[in-house]
Amino acid sequence: MADGRQKIKVGVLGATGTVGQRFIVLLSQHPWFVIHKLGASPRSAGKPYARAVNWKQAVPIPSAATDIVVHPCQPEHFADCPVVFSGLDADVAGDIEFAFRAAELAVFSNAKNFRRDPNVPLIVPLVNPNHLSIVPQQQRLCSLRKGFIVTNANCSTTTIVVPLTALEKAFGPIESVLVTTMQAISGAGYPGVASLDIMDNVVPYIGGEEEKIEWETLKILGGVQASDDGADGKTLAFDMHARHPLRVSAQCNRVPVIDGHTECVSVRFARRPPPSPQQVREALAAYTPDAQTLGCPSAPRRCIVVHEEPDRPQPRLDRYFQDGAGVSVGRVRQCQVLDIKFVALANNVSIGAATSSIINAEYAVLKGIVALPQQA
Amino acid sequence: MADGRQKIKVGVLGATGTVGQRFIVLLSQHPWFVIHKLGASPRSAGKPYARAVNWKQAVPIPSAATDIVVHPCQPEHFADCPVVFSGLDADVAGDIEFAFRAAELAVFSNAKNFRRDPNVPLIVPLVNPNHLSIVPQQQRLCSLRKGFIVTNANCSTTTIVVPLTALEKAFGPIESVLVTTMQAISGAGYPGVASLDIMDNVVPYIGGEEEKIEWETLKILGGVQASDDGADGKTLAFDMHARHPLRVSAQCNRVPVIDGHTECVSVRFARRPPPSPQQVREALAAYTPDAQTLGCPSAPRRCIVVHEEPDRPQPRLDRYFQDGAGVSVGRVRQCQVLDIKFVALANNVSIGAATSSIINAEYAVLKGIVALPQQA
Amino acid sequence: MADGRQKIKVGVLGATGTVGQRFIVLLSQHPWFVIHKLGASPRSAGKPYARAVNWKQAVPIPSAATDIVVHPCQPEHFADCPVVFSGLDADVAGDIEFAFRAAELAVFSNAKNFRRDPNVPLIVPLVNPNHLSIVPQQQRLCSLRKGFIVTNANCSTTTIVVPLTALEKAFGPIESVLVTTMQAISGAGYPGVASLDIMDNVVPYIGGEEEKIEWETLKILGGVQASDDGADGKTLAFDMHARHPLRVSAQCNRVPVIDGHTECVSVRFARRPPPSPQQVREALAAYTPDAQTLGCPSAPRRCIVVHEEPDRPQPRLDRYFQDGAGVSVGRVRQCQVLDIKFVALANNVSIGAATSSIINAEYAVLKGIVALPQQA
Amino acid sequence: MADGRQKIKVGVLGATGTVGQRFIVLLSQHPWFVIHKLGASPRSAGKPYARAVNWKQAVPIPSAATDIVVHPCQPEHFADCPVVFSGLDADVAGDIEFAFRAAELAVFSNAKNFRRDPNVPLIVPLVNPNHLSIVPQQQRLCSLRKGFIVTNANCSTTTIVVPLTALEKAFGPIESVLVTTMQAISGAGYPGVASLDIMDNVVPYIGGEEEKIEWETLKILGGVQASDDGADGKTLAFDMHARHPLRVSAQCNRVPVIDGHTECVSVRFARRPPPSPQQVREALAAYTPDAQTLGCPSAPRRCIVVHEEPDRPQPRLDRYFQDGAGVSVGRVRQCQVLDIKFVALANNVSIGAATSSIINAEYAVLKGIVALPQQA
Structure with a gap:
């Protein structure tokens, strides 16, 4: 060591x-x-x-x-x-x-x-x-x-919970998340996706994936709480966001990309008025996880990069950011239906696995x- | 003739x-x-x-x-x-x-x-x-x-307004639409998208496209109204959904698909309670546009096909449905954030152009x- | 009928x-x-x-x-x-x-x-x-x-034996054939080729394929001969080109193409001097197989199309020629090592199967x- | 330094x-x-x-x-x-x-x-x-x-002249080379190849490329000779293989690969009998260029890797060999028409440029x- x-x-x-x-x-x-x-x-x-x-x-x-x-x-x-x-x-x-x-x-x-x-x-x-x-x-x-x-x-959960955590830390609870994923073939292992199924194609379904995003996000964003469950004392349990009804709706797609999951996210904050796109950008860029401050050698030196170019992140250009250990976010802007929308990208075989x-x-x-x- | x-x-x-x-x-x-x-x-x-x-x-x-x-x-x-x-x-x-x-x-x-x-x-x-x-x-x-x-x-507007119209006809006004598109390269013309930009990649941006979806949808779904604008009579004008605030939020992506735009849609109806997924499926399948009843020879014999298989529609398999003149819809189900979500697909070079x-x-x-x- | x-x-x-x-x-x-x-x-x-x-x-x-x-x-x-x-x-x-x-x-x-x-x-x-x-x-x-x-x-044999037969009919025996194939994924059936193996890739090997081309070509181009094999009469047997040593050398590659095998062919004729590229073009275009003259309803109306454009045939543009029942040939020109080289393309799931x-x-x-x- | x-x-x-x-x-x-x-x-x-x-x-x-x-x-x-x-x-x-x-x-x-x-x-x-x-x-x-x-x-010339030089050094002059390339899109620069031209496709033509391979190979493999060209002394000139008629025949194809040119090569040696596949493998693996022995820091530590697996080299797996500075060769075997055939791969944007x-x-x-x- x-x-x-x-x-x-x-x-x-x-x-x-x-x-x-x-x-x-x-x-x-x-x-x-x-x-x-x-x-x-x-x-x-x-x-x-x-x-x-x-x-x-x-x-x-x-x-x-x-x-x-x-x-x-x-x-x-x-x-x-x-x-x-x-x-x-x-x-x-x-x-x-x-x-x-x-x-x-x-x-x-x-x-x-x-x-x-x-x-x-x-x-x-x-x-x-x-x-x-x-x-x-x-x-x-x-x-x-x-x-x-x-x-x-x-892997598809990982991509969104990193920016969502940065946002909750800065702006308090998120109420709703609507996410549409475009996931890489490597997420399905080998041999995994048949080439005849994915070349020149999109498959708008990945078995069990949407449930995973919708469920895992709650467990990860929830806290560990001591709860009094009977005679002899307390038990720890995960607080599955019982207090504010975080709702996650996911649509998962497989696309002809080798590595890197791209996810389009819209969020609604509990707080009114919600943060502006610029505030969101700053909060994402500033996010520093404990793993980084504690000195984990494989943690990214920079956790989230926020792109200003309108056409980023892209899996082929951004999946190797921080050796695949960081998350790339771009296109942060207002959502006409919820509050804020953005695009997040993470390397599914690196930080995603x-x-x-x-x-x-x-x-x-x-x-x-x-x-x-x-x-x- | x-x-x-x-x-x-x-x-x-x-x-x-x-x-x-x-x-x-x-x-x-x-x-x-x-x-x-x-x-x-x-x-x-x-x-x-x-x-x-x-x-x-x-x-x-x-x-x-x-x-x-x-x-x-x-x-x-x-x-x-x-x-x-x-x-x-x-x-x-x-x-x-x-x-x-x-x-x-x-x-x-x-x-x-x-x-x-x-x-x-x-x-x-x-x-x-x-x-x-x-x-x-x-x-x-x-x-x-x-x-x-x-x-x-x-083309990307066309893909969603067909099912949205079927839904409004059956269930009354739609309040919000959140759509994430995965659009084919042929939508950009020729030479259009450089292969170095799109192979093994997703580009989460198409210049002007989101504005088009957000604006065109309003003009198309709105009605033509006679309005009294002065001394000598009435003028027709498009009703841009002034009466109920249809809000459309779009995220447009380019994916490595040759033909066929796949679009993931979540909608919220004005009507409470909203229709069930099964009611939505039936309304979509039953939709018969005037162009069809009037006998336009290039109109599809069936306007919307509703897929029951979980992994459809797919551009490579469904873009030639009705010679590219129809719209394919699948994965109709409840949305945890809005009311109903589904995936729609249309051939961008056929019905889309x-x-x-x-x-x-x-x-x-x-x-x-x-x-x-x-x-x- | x-x-x-x-x-x-x-x-x-x-x-x-x-x-x-x-x-x-x-x-x-x-x-x-x-x-x-x-x-x-x-x-x-x-x-x-x-x-x-x-x-x-x-x-x-x-x-x-x-x-x-x-x-x-x-x-x-x-x-x-x-x-x-x-x-x-x-x-x-x-x-x-x-x-x-x-x-x-x-x-x-x-x-x-x-x-x-x-x-x-x-x-x-x-x-x-x-x-x-x-x-x-x-x-x-x-x-x-x-x-x-x-x-x-x-399928990969079919692509070359059609033009080779046209050439033998016009110019007599072919002595040597060197062929490099670029074969579609559909040739491997379903699920067949894993997407992780072929996206953004070429695989320079298809098990058993080169042997098939090298062997099948001989049986197909050979004639059926009556041979005297003993006391009581004749037996038919395939003449595996015993009389002139047709040598076929194949290198088979899998490429990220859905349908259509493209094959680069160089041939040496027995006849000296060999035919010119223009003579070869004319012989290919003129070739009319018996299946066509006899009236087989699924035979192509035109057996071989010879492209003049320098960049054809291409699988995506030419695989549906004659509903996939014909063969496309292009780039007919002199070979600096053998006599003539050209590119042939056939639809592996149609005429190839x-x-x-x-x-x-x-x-x-x-x-x-x-x-x-x-x-x- | x-x-x-x-x-x-x-x-x-x-x-x-x-x-x-x-x-x-x-x-x-x-x-x-x-x-x-x-x-x-x-x-x-x-x-x-x-x-x-x-x-x-x-x-x-x-x-x-x-x-x-x-x-x-x-x-x-x-x-x-x-x-x-x-x-x-x-x-x-x-x-x-x-x-x-x-x-x-x-x-x-x-x-x-x-x-x-x-x-x-x-x-x-x-x-x-x-x-x-x-x-x-x-x-x-x-x-x-x-x-x-x-x-x-x-870049496409580079891929073959490295193994050809290794072979000439070990076995003397090569008489004929027949090469079919499968070239990456990055070879055409940016924007370069339109995605509509190359997705799900092969283009059997790259303008000027075949002439480059056929001509450049001669200049590179030829030596610099002092020639007596007049009154006052000698002039250096490239010997374009005048003494033995090296003939190069190239067919160049563009394939949907991002980086890495794969080239299928058949060669005929002047020497009779020609070397065996095993001798060729050993000569390729043993080749050590001057740039390496002289200590050029960007020269590969190993110039040619010879693959034993039947399905290598592949661009996606082998283009980063030696940081893209080396050449990968595989499938060395007898050619039924010339002497020896093999597949060579080099990274066109690295050693190829x-x-x-x-x-x-x-x-x-x-x-x-x-x-x-x-x-x-």
């Missing part, structure tokens, strides 16, 4: 998949973490990573991963990893992550399976890393000392939530 | 451009109209059409046009055309169409130049062909007997507004 | 697949054939076609097929179909087509399984329908009266090879 | 264009060169670069260039730049580069204008930097002390051909 201590050994589950490959690329250059164990399906187990994977990234396989022999996704192989990242597909993530937690491992998951669990935090690291405060309760309920699961949000898991882990390390081995 | 009379000679201005080529294709198969004169820039004038044009359609140049010698866009060359279609670019359309009208020619224009003129009707033929009623006033003001200009709407001009002319012929030559 | 007789009942195997859908579209408008039975996997069996299929064509499902109940691909369900078309995938086509032939059914197959069988003709209908002459020998060897299998070629099967069947009907039921 | 000396001031002509932007990105990180002066059209002159340019790169404008005020392309503004790079368009490059050379400036040009001049070297830095030896003769003929012009090749100019300048600096200012 920065202070000269040993690097933290990490494992990656689902290492041969699309998100897994992204984890490998990012972790191979990480200042604190070192790739130690890789997990994939039994078909891949036993092979060196370079032979097990159908590599699809524009950069070559990092040498740090090439020769690591892939294990099946069983906790015993990962016992010496204080941090385990999961890029597993939803159809297997539930059982495997459950088993890893039960084996006292700390799992940072990109899968959707535990996102709705009231004792599992759903964290967009540029928004609500403070939700890690629920982890001790999760451990207590599961009778665990070190194991836990932390999830990060769906692996990068978020990694910053979450960095934050948890800095907060002492991850149990690290004693150092000599 | 259908009753055995002679075909009506028509001219096409801007015949070598993108919209002009579309006019040529459609008119070459028309039951009433026959291509008689073609107009283009001085550079093309004097050449046979096949040599003047840089043909970009998937079908070959119709033989009906191949050998017609192109004229400059001057009224004297079109004097024997009872109907003149204009596919001119906006930078020249204003002066030329003005001169053609002054020369007692009937101009059906796809250009934007006269759309805002209060005495020029802006007609989406599946919506408001009754606005032709303003033509006599236009002629009176210009001291003309036969000449007039009729415009059709911008040339097809509309042609149906407008058919309607005008049937209504006796076009002055036809006496037949023996 | 044309002469007022009853239409011929046909079956389609693999009716829900990509090629099967294409068969349905073409056959629904056919002047002689009527869709009578549809076969698909057990999963689809028992359902009406419209519910069994995941329809991907730009035109709606033809009403002639909508309500036909799908059968499993067993011969007993197709006993009353004098013609059966097969759009089956290669992994099941072998067994099923074998069983259909054994049940005395006439199978016209787009699958590759029997293409190399020396007693099964491999026919590109614009090239070698005369190879149907081997059918009686196939029947004799299988002890069949009516059953047989006729195959058509791979279903259209070829259908013309083959038409030709077989006209030649009396298909056993038709007695008519009253 | 590496040894602690001052950086070399460089100018960039055509700084706002596509190639110019690429120069800016590369030079902003260069270990020896520092961007000192920028030249563009009079329309841009006088503005800070960030306001003059329509920036189209995925990385932000380098801060080293943001505030530099753009000058018109006149030599007096660049007098203190020992090296001037030209990314000018061909329609203006001729006159401007001529004037710069006449003003004793060293011009490294990506434009085509002087490529055919027998006294101007045409250099692909991984192939023939030794052709710089003709520079003194160029200066003598122009009566110059320091000024000269060095050009680099067209700006990177080549920069390595050429590095090489010229190392060889003492560029006149540097005296250092204290």
Whole structure:
């Protein structure tokens, strides 16, 4: 680590998949973490990573991963990893992550399976890393000392909750959000979207995606509250915005873009009169998340860039902003129906997936939530 | 014509451009109209059409046009055309169409130049062909007997006003419309959008387009009203929805699709409670425009198709519905912020452009507004 | 049929697949054939076609097929179909087509399984329908009266053998052919090529495709010869160009094009001096295949169009030439290494697949090879 | 520079264009060169670069260039730049580069204008930097002390001459080359290719490109020879492969790929028998150009990567190999018509354009051909 201590050994589950490959690329250059164990399906187990994977990234396989022999996704192989990242597909993530937690491992998951669990935090690291405060309760309920699961949000949710949080922080509660997404094909994994379905086309539907945006946004923007639920004391629970009725309406579209989700957002504030477009621009540009001030190495140095050019953000030009860890916003202006409209763009495979898991882990390390081995 | 009379000679201005080529294709198969004169820039004038044009359609140049010698866009060359279609670019359309009208020619224009003129009707033929009623006033003001200009709407406006009209007819006034478009590159003409700007990309801005949707929708959905404006009688004027404050908020995006605009729409009705999604579906499917009942040959036999599949409409699969003259709607469901949301799709080069001009002319012929030559 | 007789009942195997859908579209408008039975996997069996299929064509499902109940691909369900078309995938086509032939059914197959069988003709209908002459020998060897299998070629082979045949007919044997293809994604079926593999990309490899071009071309361009193979008489066999060493070298690429294979071809003729580019152009334009003169209704009226413009053929502009049944050639010029080079384009889903099967069947009907039921 | 000396001031002509932007990105990180002066059209002159340019790169404008005020392309503004790079368009490059050379400036040009001049070297830095030896003769003929012009090749030529040189070095003269290219849209500059021309399409023609490949390859692969041309001594001249008739036949296609030219190559060697595919693979992988051994900082550490996977190289996966400075080769195998065929890929905007100019300048600096200012 920065202070000269040993690097933290990490494992990656689902290492041969699309998100897994992204984890490998990012972790191979990480200042604190070192790739130690890789997990994939039994078909891949036993092979060196370079032979097990159908590599699809524009950069070559990092040498740090090439020769690591892939294990099946069983906790015993990962016992010496204080941090385990999961890029597993939803159809297997539930059982495997459950088993890893039960084996006292700390799992940072990109899968959707535990996102709705009231004792599992759903964290967009540029928004609500403070939700890690629920982890001790999760451990207590599961009778665990070190194991836990932390999830990060769906990529299309991430794109909007970052600017929405900046706006709530500056102007108070948002009442309504209407969002229309134009999402990249990489969001569907590999092989994912058939070329015959998307070339010269738009598909105005992504199964389950609208529900995710509409639901996850509430959990992420809500706070963790102590609630009195019976005889012996308090329980923490997520406040799903019960007090002001934030309503989110989403229309999700798949478009022929490789990486980068573009989302058109209209919002109505509770506060009357609402802020002006210029005030909104300033609040977005000024937003500085805790992950940044706390010093998470993968957090963007600048969280939101606000474009003045009328034709930005664009996925091809803006998805690499801050190595894909930041959010680009443009076209901030009045909405004739709600208050303010704008266009937000985030890199779905970076801040929308692996990068978020990694910053979450960095934050948890800095907060002492991850149990690290004693150092000599 | 259908009753055995002679075909009506028509001219096409801007015949070598993108919209002009579309006019040529459609008119070459028309039951009433026959291509008689073609107009283009001085550079093309004097050449046979096949040599003047840089043909970009998937079908070959119709033989009906191949050998017609192109004229400059001057009224004297079109004097024997009872109907003149204009596919001119906006930078020249204003002066030329003005001169053609002054020369007692009937101009059906796809250009934007006269759309805002209060005495020029802006007609989406599946919506408001009754606005032709303003033509006599236009002629009176210009001291003309036969000449007039009729415009059709911008392609992205057309896509939404058809379903909005169906809804207003069934459920009364709509209060608010929030629309996010994903527009095809062909809407920008040729050469239009640079490939470096749109491949693997979305451009969240189309100059002037949002204003067009927001303004044109009001003129089209508004009625023509007699208003008492002074001493000697009444004047007709468009009612720009003064009585109920229809608010339209548009976000326009260019996407890598060749033909077909996909638009995500949320609406709020004045009526409380609003109609249910199922009622909306039925009203859309039942909508039958006058152009259809009156027997315009280019009107779609079915105006709106309502898809039940969750992933439709899609431009590549649905843009040829009714030869591009109909509108496809899908994903009708409740909106958590306004009342109802849905996705609409129309073929921007057909009903969104040339097809509309042609149906407008058919309607005008049937209504006796076009002055036809006496037949023996 | 044309002469007022009853239409011929046909079956389609693999009716829900990509090629099967294409068969349905073409056959629904056919002047002689009527869709009578549809076969698909057990999963689809028992359902009406419209519910069994995941329809991907730009035109709606033809009403002639909508309500036909799908059968499993067993011969007993197709006993009353004098013609059966097969759009089956290669992994099941072998067994099923074998069983259909054994049940005395006439199978016209787009699958590759029997293409190399020396007693099964491999026919590109614009090239070698005369190879149907081997059918009686196939029947004799299988002890069949009516059953047989006729195959058509791979789409990328079809594109080049049409112009090559025109050239051999005019100028005698071709010695060498070097071809580089740029093939459409629809050639890989559905879901086929993953969008992540082909957007903004070229894949310089299509498994097995180069071997098909190199081998099929020889069988198609070769003649059927009587050879004396022993005591009791002659056997027919395909002459695989034994006498002059036609060498074919292919490099196959997948490109981001939906329909239409573009192929860059260089040829060397045996004849010295070789023909000039202008002679080649004239020979290509003049080529009239037997299928055309014999009156097959699906044969193109014009077989090869030769473009003079330097930038043609292009898949998007030329793939619908002759409803996709013709071949477009352009850029005919001298090759600095071999003799002549040119670019050829054919619609892989039309003449490259279903259209070829259908013309083959038409030709077989006209030649009396298909056993038709007695008519009253 | 590496040894602690001052950086070399460089100018960039055509700084706002596509190639110019690429120069800016590369030079902003260069270990020896520092961007000192920028030249563009009079329309841009006088503005800070960030306001003059329509920036189209995925990385932000380098801060080293943001505030530099753009000058018109006149030599007096660049007098203190020992090296001037030209990314000018061909329609203006001729006159401007001529004037710069006449003003004793060293011009490294990506434009085509002087490529055919027998006294101007045409250099692909991984192939023939030794052709710089003709520079003194160029200066003598122009009566110059320091000024000269060095050009680099067209991007599609560069892709093949690197592997061809590796092969000639290992196996002696190549007799014939047949190449079919699939070229990226960025090769045409901005706005360049219209999206309507290339989406879902292939254009089998690029004006002048085939001639460039066929001609440039000869000049680059040829040597510089002393020839006795009269009374008083020798003159250097390029040997255009007079001794063995290298014949190059090219078919150039534009495909919907953003960056990276993929080229399918077949070659015939003079030597009989020709090398085997395995020998060819080894020779390609072993090739080490002088620019590398000499220590040019922008030269790739590995010049040619030879892929073993059957489906590589692919532009989207391989165009960033060695930061775009290397060449990827795959599918090396026997050709049934010539000897060996393979697929080569190079990044047209990097090694195919700006990177080549920069390595050429590095090489010229190392060889003492560029006149540097005296250092204290």
